[in-house]
Amino acid sequence: MKLCVFDTAEEASRQAALLIDAAVRNQPATVLGLATGGTPLALYREMIRACRAGTDYSRVTTFNLDEYCGLPASHPQSYRTFMDANLFSGLNIAPQNTHIPDGLASPAAHYCHAYEAEIRAAGGIDIQILGIGSNGHIGFNEPGSAFDSRTRVVSLTPQTVRDNARFFHSPDAVPRSAISMGIGTILEARQCLLLGFGEKKAQAVRAALEGPATTDLPASALQSHPDVLVFLDKAAASALSRRDQSSCHPVPKSRDENIF
Numbered sequence: 001m002k003l004c005v006f007d008t009a010e011e012a013s014r015q016a017a018l019l020i021d022a023a024v025r026n027q028p029a030t031v032l033g034l035a036t037g038g039t040p041l042a043l044y045r046e047m048i049r050a051c052r053a054g055t056d057y058s059r060v061t062t063f064n065l066d067e068y069c070g071l072p073a074s075h076p077q078s079y080r081t082f083m084d085a086n087l088f089s090g091l092n093i094a095p096q097n098t099h100i101p102d103g104l105a106s107p108a109a110h111y112c113h114a115y116e117a118e119i120r121a122a123g124g125i126d127i128q129i130l131g132i133g134s135n136g137h138i139g140f141n142e143p144g145s146a147f148d149s150r151t152r153v154v155s156l157t158p159q160t161v162r163d164n165a166r167f168f169h170s171p172d173a174v175p176r177s178a179i180s181m182g183i184g185t186i187l188e189a190r191q192c193l194l195l196g197f198g199e200k201k202a203q204a205v206r207a208a209l210e211g212p213a214t215t216d217l218p219a220s221a222l223q224s225h226p227d228v229l230v231f232l233d234k235a236a237a238s239a240l241s242r243r244d245q246s247s248c249h250p251v252p253k254s255r256d257e258n259i260f
């Protein structure tokens with residue numbers, strides 16, 4: 001893991017966008033894994049800006065991490081609606097190259113298997129963008145998810161329902177299940193870019209980076225991935241034990257292994 005702490009979420013997002021822009025310019029058929037939520041919004045704005053400035057997305061393929069079960073794509077709170085509004089409509093990406101799990105798919109198990117096959121057929125994910133839940137989830141892989149889990153239907157924890165209620169008119173309207181790429185699926189991406197912003201994420205970030213790798217904290221699975229970049233703002237980094245965060249550093253594999 002390599003950790004980069006920036007003064008602000010905006011700066012972290014700008015740097016993340018530069019990284020993605022370089023990848024797309026270098027390899028026009030890049031396969032991106034995408035996330036929803038508040039975290040990637042500034043990144044997506046920067047990607048749109050770069051596309052308007054000339055970066056070509058016409059050969060890029062994307063796969064989103066997850067989608068709520070029971071919401072049609074046209075629902076205002078579906079992740080399809082979110083992605084169209086906040087990213088895809090601003091890129092010259094081919095709509096058929098954008099993949100988001102279908103929250104109405106039936107039978108779901110068969111559909112999830114097919115989603116994985118589509119990722120493989122596209123050559124696998126080059127860069128997977130990830131947020132982190134306040135409970136340490138990545139995608140909708142809630143605490144307890146196996147590190148070798150695959151795309152499947154998952155139940156959302158009460159904490160996640162509470163966290164996401166802000167997007168709905170009432171907590172009761174938040175779906176209780178979702179289709180999510182598994183942790184095993186995520187770990188197959190060639191590179192993962194984990195973004196964490198705000199004090200609310202500080203404890204989950206600390207546990208993910210400095211705690212033991214445990215299914216109690218799904219993001220800690222990333223410790224075993226060979227190429228993970230963690231971009232934080234100062235608030236999200238505030239619980240980390242290391243204080244020298246002025247530039248990007250490798251994260252030790254365990255607290256005991258002092259490589260600095």
Ligand code: PGA
Nearest residue numbers: 037038039040131132133
């Ligand atoms: P957020 O959610 O970006 O809205 O904070 C992140 C997540 O739950 O993965």
